[in-house]
Amino acid sequence: MVIWGIDIQITKSNRKTVSIYVERDGTVAALVPEYLTDEEVIEVIKTKEYQIHKNLAQWTQLNEAKVEREYVSGQSFMYLGRNYRLRLVDEKLGEVKLKNGYFLLSRQEKLKAKELFVEFYKSKLKEKIWPIIERYKGQLGVKPQELKIMELQNRWASCTLKGNVNFHWKCAMAPIDVLNYIVVHELAHIIHPNHSSEFWNTVDKVMANYDSQIKWLRMNGAGMDL
Missing domain, CATH: 3.30.2010.10 (Metalloproteases ("zincins"), catalytic domain)
Known part of the structure; x- marks a missing residue:
């Protein structure tokens, strides 16, 4: 499901809330209640726009900051x-x-x-x-x-x-x-x-x-x- 140009992988399960994650490779995944229709899923995800962009920004920041450790005292x-x-x-x-x-x-x-x-x-x-x-x-x-x-x-x-x-x-x-x-x-x-x-x-x-x-x-x- 593509929203705002972001490909969001949707998984429906027996749950009551919507959880959205950024995978290790930067893809976005959402766990949603199985009783929701596709239209309802889209509406709910749209309410999570700030969270999604925030999570993507955090993922980008974390990966930009990734450095190889040095094997020196204090590391x-x-x-x-x-x-x-x-x-x-x-x-x-x-x-x-x-x-x-x-x-x-x-x-x-x-x-x-x-x-x-x-x-x-x-x-x-x-x-x-x-x-x-x-x-x-x-x-x-x-x-x-x-x-x-x-x-x-x-x-x-x-x-x-x-x-x-x-x-x-x-x-x-x-x-x-x-x-x-x-x-x-x-x-x-x-x-x-x-x-x-x-x-x-x-x-x-x-x-x-x-x-x-x-x-x-x-x-x-x-x-x-x-």
């Missing part, structure tokens, strides 16, 4: 929704460590700092995500198969038709509440391999406040990088 790196400063140390560690409120990295290993940070995030995410999967798979009645932590480009996670679930290592930067949402989102795809109203209804049944988690990802996603 901040995110983990589970909090920022921790990096401290370069003289001893050889062979890994990135989080200790006493600081990320520790050996000066000798600075050239492979990104690789070591990615390994840190992969390892920590695997530890954190298993209990979350165990918690929600029963509520959703699904049996996920293989779990992988990997590079997924612009996606936070993905689910295959066989029920394998993949998570971007960057998810380790998100708060636990947001990580819970990402897990629920992918487990729901085992039931509904799409973003239909049935899919969003399934997510809503186990996580009624998922809108706030989506908003956090929209606002902070650009900064979750190395």
